[in-house]
Amino acid sequence: MAMGLWAPLNPPLRDWHGRGVWLVGASTGIGRALADALLAQGAQVVVSARPSAALVGLAGSHPALRTLALDVTDAAAVALAAPQAQALLPRLDMVVMCAGTYTPMGVSDFDLAVIRRHWEVNYLGTLHVLAAVLPRLRAQASGHVCVVGSVAGYRALPKALAYGPTKAALIHLAQGLHLELAPLGLGVSLVNPGFVATPLTAQNDFTMPALQTPTQAAQAILAGWARGDFEIHFPRRFSYTLKALGCLPMRGYEALVRRITGA
Ligand SMILES: NC(=O)c1ccc[n+]([C@@H]2O[C@H](COP(=O)([O-])OP(=O)(O)OC[C@H]3O[C@@H](n4cnc5c(N)ncnc54)[C@H](OP(=O)(O)O)[C@@H]3O)[C@@H](O)[C@H]2O)c1
Known part of the structure; x- marks a missing residue:
C-alpha cells in the first residue's frame, strides 16, 4: 500500500462479495445492523454473542x-470458537469486536463489580478475540481487525466511570495495533460511534444528542472501510464537537461539559 501523506491508512474495502466477516457481539444493535449491511453487499457473515433468543432468531x-454462540469474557471459549468461525467462512477477511456493556456510573454509585464487568466484556473480551485471530491473520498476511470504541473514550464525561476508561483503553489499543499491523499488510480500524439507538442506550434517561439508528451507524462504518479510514467516527457534527471540546484546557472543558450535561 502507498505510504504517502494522503494515502488511506488501511487497504480500502469496497467489494464485499465472497468476503468472510466475523462479527463478535452482533445479535442486536450496531453489530446486527452491520451484519445486515454486509450481507446485502454479498459478504458471508458469522455472528457471535452469548446464547439468546436474538441469536437464535x-x-x-x-x-x-x-x-x-460465545461469551467474550471466556478466553478459552473464544479460542475454541475462532477456528469454528474460520471454518464457516470462505476466508477470514474481517473481524469486528463490537461486544460491549454499558452501565452509567458516577461517584455516588461507584461499584467495583460493575467496573470489573466493563473491563471483562469491553476490554478483555476484545483482547480474547484478538489473541484468537491474530496468529491466523498474520500468517495469511491479509485481513482486517476492527475495534469498536466510543466517543466516550476521548475524554471524561459524567456518569462514565465504568464505561469511559474501557473505551479510552480500546482507542489506545487500536492505535497500537495499527502501528504494528499496517506494515504487515493488515487493516486495523477503530469505530467511535456517538449515540445510537440500541438496547445498550435504551436505559439512558436523557435526550441523546445527534441520535442515530443502527442502520445509519452501519452505513457510516461501511463508508469508513471503503475509504480506508483508521478512525471511523459518527455522526460527524457530534464527534467533531467532542474532539474539539477534548482539546480545551481542563478548566474550560469541565465548565462546558458541566453546563451542557447539567452535571
Ligand atoms: N449504542 C451507542 O450509542 C454506542 C455508542 C458508542 C459505542 N457503542 C459501542 O458499540 C458496540 C455495540 O453496542 P450496541 O449499542 O450495538 O449495543 P447492543 O445492542 O447491546 O449490542 C451489544 C452486543 O454485544 C453482545 N454481548 C454483550 N456481552 C457479551 C459477551 N459477554 N459475550 C459476547 N457477546 C456479548 C450482545 O449480545 P448478548 O448480550 O446477548 O451476548 C449484543 O449482541 C459496543 O461496544 C458499544 O460500547 C455503542
Whole structure:
C-alpha cells in the first residue's frame, strides 16, 4: 500500500462479495445492523454473542449468515470458537469486536463489580478475540481487525466511570495495533460511534444528542472501510464537537461539559 501523506491508512474495502466477516457481539444493535449491511453487499457473515433468543432468531435468517454462540469474557471459549468461525467462512477477511456493556456510573454509585464487568466484556473480551485471530491473520498476511470504541473514550464525561476508561483503553489499543499491523499488510480500524439507538442506550434517561439508528451507524462504518479510514467516527457534527471540546484546557472543558450535561 502507498505510504504517502494522503494515502488511506488501511487497504480500502469496497467489494464485499465472497468476503468472510466475523462479527463478535452482533445479535442486536450496531453489530446486527452491520451484519445486515454486509450481507446485502454479498459478504458471508458469522455472528457471535452469548446464547439468546436474538441469536437464535438470526440463525437461518439469511443463507450467507451463520451464528456461533460465545461469551467474550471466556478466553478459552473464544479460542475454541475462532477456528469454528474460520471454518464457516470462505476466508477470514474481517473481524469486528463490537461486544460491549454499558452501565452509567458516577461517584455516588461507584461499584467495583460493575467496573470489573466493563473491563471483562469491553476490554478483555476484545483482547480474547484478538489473541484468537491474530496468529491466523498474520500468517495469511491479509485481513482486517476492527475495534469498536466510543466517543466516550476521548475524554471524561459524567456518569462514565465504568464505561469511559474501557473505551479510552480500546482507542489506545487500536492505535497500537495499527502501528504494528499496517506494515504487515493488515487493516486495523477503530469505530467511535456517538449515540445510537440500541438496547445498550435504551436505559439512558436523557435526550441523546445527534441520535442515530443502527442502520445509519452501519452505513457510516461501511463508508469508513471503503475509504480506508483508521478512525471511523459518527455522526460527524457530534464527534467533531467532542474532539474539539477534548482539546480545551481542563478548566474550560469541565465548565462546558458541566453546563451542557447539567452535571
Ligand atoms: N449504542 C451507542 O450509542 C454506542 C455508542 C458508542 C459505542 N457503542 C459501542 O458499540 C458496540 C455495540 O453496542 P450496541 O449499542 O450495538 O449495543 P447492543 O445492542 O447491546 O449490542 C451489544 C452486543 O454485544 C453482545 N454481548 C454483550 N456481552 C457479551 C459477551 N459477554 N459475550 C459476547 N457477546 C456479548 C450482545 O449480545 P448478548 O448480550 O446477548 O451476548 C449484543 O449482541 C459496543 O461496544 C458499544 O460500547 C455503542
